[in-house]
Amino acid sequence: MIRCRAMSNPTATCETSLGTFELELFTDKMPVTAGNFVKLAKSGFYDGLHFHRVIKGFMAQFGCPHSRDPKSNRAGTGDAPGGTIKDEHPADAKLSNEPGTLSMANTGSPNTGSCQFFINTVHNSYLDWFSPGGSRHPVFGRVTKGMDVISQIEKTPVDGDDRPRTPVKMIKITVHEA
Numbered sequence: 001m002i003r004c005r006a007m008s009n010p011t012a013t014c015e016t017s018l019g020t021f022e023l024e025l026f027t028d029k030m031p032v033t034a035g036n037f038v039k040l041a042k043s044g045f046y047d048g049l050h051f052h053r054v055i056k057g058f059m060a061q062f063g064c065p066h067s068r069d070p071k072s073n074r075a076g077t078g079d080a081p082g083g084t085i086k087d088e089h090p091a092d093a094k095l096s097n098e099p100g101t102l103s104m105a106n107t108g109s110p111n112t113g114s115c116q117f118f119i120n121t122v123h124n125s126y127l128d129w130f131s132p133g134g135s136r137h138p139v140f141g142r143v144t145k146g147m148d149v150i151s152q153i154e155k156t157p158v159d160g161d162d163r164p165r166t167p168v169k170m171i172k173i174t175v176h177e178a
Contacts, residue, residue: 008178010038011144016051017169018153021146023102025175026139029093033104033113033140036085040115041173045080051153051168052076053161058124060153061105062170063116070167080115087111088138089129095139097124100150102141108134119143121154 012023025034040046040063049068052075053061066074087110097103097120105116117140120127127137143150156164 009034010178011176012038012041013174013176014146015171015173016149016153017167017171018156019146019149021149022144023141024144025102025141026093026095029090029095030088030138030140032085032088033138036080036113036115037102037117037140038175040080041175045115046170046173049170050075050164051156051170052163053118054154054156054158054164054168055162056154057122059103059118059120059122060150061116061118063105065115070163070169075163076116078115084112084114087113087129087136088140089136093138094128094130097127097137097139099123100143100147101139102143103127103137103139106137110136113138119150121150 009027010025014021027034050070051060051062052064052067064075065078066072101120102117104113105118106112127135129136129138153168158164
C-alpha cells in the first residue's frame with residue numbers, strides 16, 4: 001500500500017564533529033529566512049565552518065564564513081556571498097525562541113541577517129521579534145532530533161570570547177526536500 005504524505009517543510013541533517021542532529025526548516029511560515037538557509041546549505045556554504053560562539057544557558061551560534069578558521073578573530077562578522085536578507089516578521093509566524101529553535105542572528109540593526117544563526121538552548125523569549133524591546137531574531141526552524149548533540153556543543157569549554165577551546169566543526173549539512 002502506498003501512503004501519501006501531506007506537503008511538509010524541508011529537513012536537514014547536520015553532521016558535526018560532536019555528532020549529528022536534524023532540523024525542520026519552516027519554509028511554510030518563514031519562506032525568506034528558512035529559504036536562505038536552505039539555499040546556503042545546498043550550496044555547501046556551511047560545510048567546514050565551526051561554531052564560533054557558544055554560551056551555556058543561552059545558545060550556540062554558527063554560520064560565519066570567517067569561522068572556517070576556528071581561531072579567526074573575524075568569526076562572527078561575516079555575511080553570505082549574496083549579502084543580507086530582508087527582515088521577515090509575518091503576523092502568522094509568532095514563533096518564540098524556545099529551546100531547540102533556530103533563530104536568525106543579526107547586528108541588531110534592521111535587515112542585517114545573512115548566514116549566521118543560533119540554536120537556542122533555553123527559552124529566550126526576549127529575543128522574539130514580536131517582544132517589547134529592540135531585539136528582532138525570527139525563528140525559522142527547530143531541532144527535531146539530536147538535542148543531546150546541541151547540549152554537548154553548549155557544554156564545550158570556551159575561551160574569553162565564547163569560542164570553543166576545542167573547535168566544533170560542521171562537517172556537512174544535507175537538505176532533504178519535502
